[in-house]
Amino acid sequence: MTVTRKKEPAQVVEAEPVEERWTLRLYVAGQTPKSLAAFSNLKKICEEHLAGRYRIEVIDLLVNPKLAKDDQILAVPTLIRKLPEPMKRIIGDLSDTERVLVGLDVRPAA
């Protein structure tokens, strides 16, 4: 299990996971190959880097079209990091792991 650190490397390793809960929201439009790929990619990355500290909500815009407006969703799939603040927005099927980590501001395992 890897320690996730924010900007300060000096921080105590054990102290962080307690306060940092990750809430990720994945917006999809139906069960398309792209959305399925995005979900599995996300799951993989989270397990790898944020195990036990994350929560993924999948929102199907076909079911809840109103949310597309409320959350300013344009592209599908879109991943939004709700917590921790600030909000981050990533689009695409999350196949480019490097960029996902940068986008989520997760420090990859050394």
Added chain:
Amino acid sequence: MAKSSKKEKPAAQVLLKSLTGIKGLDEITGGGLPQGRPTLICGGTGCGKTLLSMEFLVRGATQFNEPGIFMSFEEKSEELTTNFASMGFDLNALAAQEKLVLEYIHIEKNEIEETGEYDLEGLFIRLGHAIDSIGAKRVVLDTIEALFSGLSNENILRAELRRLFRFLKDRGVTAIVTGEQGERTLTRHGLEEYVADCVIFLNHAVSQQIATRRLRIIKYRGSNHGTNEYPFLIDEDGFSVMPVSSLGLDHPAATGRVSTGVDRLDTMLGGKGYYKGSSILVSGTAGTGKSSMAAHFVNTACQRGERCFYFAFEESKNQIIRNMRSIGIDLEQWVNKGLLTFQNNRPTLYGLEMHLVSMHKSIERFQPSIVVIDPISNLVAAASEAEVRSMLSRLIDYLKMKQITAFCTDLTTAASVIEKTEVGISSLVDTWLLLQTIEASGERNRALYILKSRGMHHSNQIREFILSDDGIQLRNVYVGPGGVLTGSARIIQEEQDMAKALEHKQTVERKQREVEQKKALVESQIAVLRAQYQSEKDDLHVLMAREKEREASSVKGSLALARSRQADDLHQGQKAGKKPGKGTRS
């Protein structure tokens, strides 16, 4: 066409159109934008793309009961609401009535990390949801090109745009897509590739520091349309286009006449004044009384109860009213009665086309029967001579079409030929009055001359006129050795004439008296002669009486003698027969 072909057969030939409700645009497009298809509106920054598209939606919602969606990629909904409130569009109220949905789409490149394949289904879902929520018939995407700056994968974007336009067509909404003008292309990202049905280009060009907005329909598949650049105006009423360039020369010709407001001028124009609906030009150098002539015309028209519109490019309304009061014309009463309206603009306020459009608007709104433009020569300040001529010819055509009498004044400079207008529209006008000052014996006097007046008999005289307390008054014509006498020379001539007339009168009277005297003389002579005659006649009578007596006595004597001589009876009888005859005669 796909949509219309689904309908009944005869309609299949005709492209269905959605009225925009925007003044002039429906005329140019021959009935609006293509229904159920996307239209591209492109142009530079600040050319009015957003306004045009928003007005399309607002008018659709209010006039044609077609709800609309405004998807903004640039301005937030609140900003849009505030901006359009100043134009008199209450977007919130329309939204509350479910006639309009404002959707703001936020794209910020540095907030978005792209990780692999994606599509814009979110946008489609939003759009679809919005359309469904109010049953929208019209959609505006302003400006969809923002996607290009927000997302970097152009391949995906282009594929998705193509899908978007197909989506819009499939939903049967009449859509407007706006695009920023590119350097060499209509839009920066080649949107015209996708929207092939109708492309409208807006232009905001500055020439001689004066900006003019123009609209042009570059393409309208399956429909006729005006091809020119049409000037348009954005004001408190929104967008208005004037298809003024398209006017033909088939305007009706009225035979009615309208008084000039100056009695003796009416007489000069065949006794009745100008033709109704004709164009009148009054040209002259400074201070020759052009505006006064206009004021007279307006004044009599208002007295008849007609409506007049006065475009003043030189003086303010109050100044004109004050000045005309000095010649006994009260224009203010007509303003108060609503018969007369002034519009005072500096010619340089905006470009010529804008002037034309704003004049059109005012005329359409006020519906006058007479329009005064005072003076047209000042418009040259706003543009070149050729442009002014083209603008005025269109204005005059338009006024003729509407049967409005146009009264233009033109200031000529002293140096130029007076029989030439500053803007060269002389061939366009029907009646041309030339006002000039005649300089003679140390004074300048005003004179007018009818240079031309189509279709009526008119005087060929140069007439002097004065601006009196009772307005313009034409004086009698005095022709001296050096031409028409004016001013003091005329007054002297008038006096001389009066003296001559008096002298003549006196001569006649003297002659009359002489004749009277002669008559009396003759009559007295006749009386004398008659008296002489009478006395001679009396003498004759006396003489004759005496003769008779003498004869009678001589006959008596002869009878006695004959008796004594025993003479023949017959002879005596003959003589006796003669006597009574003589006696009866005398």
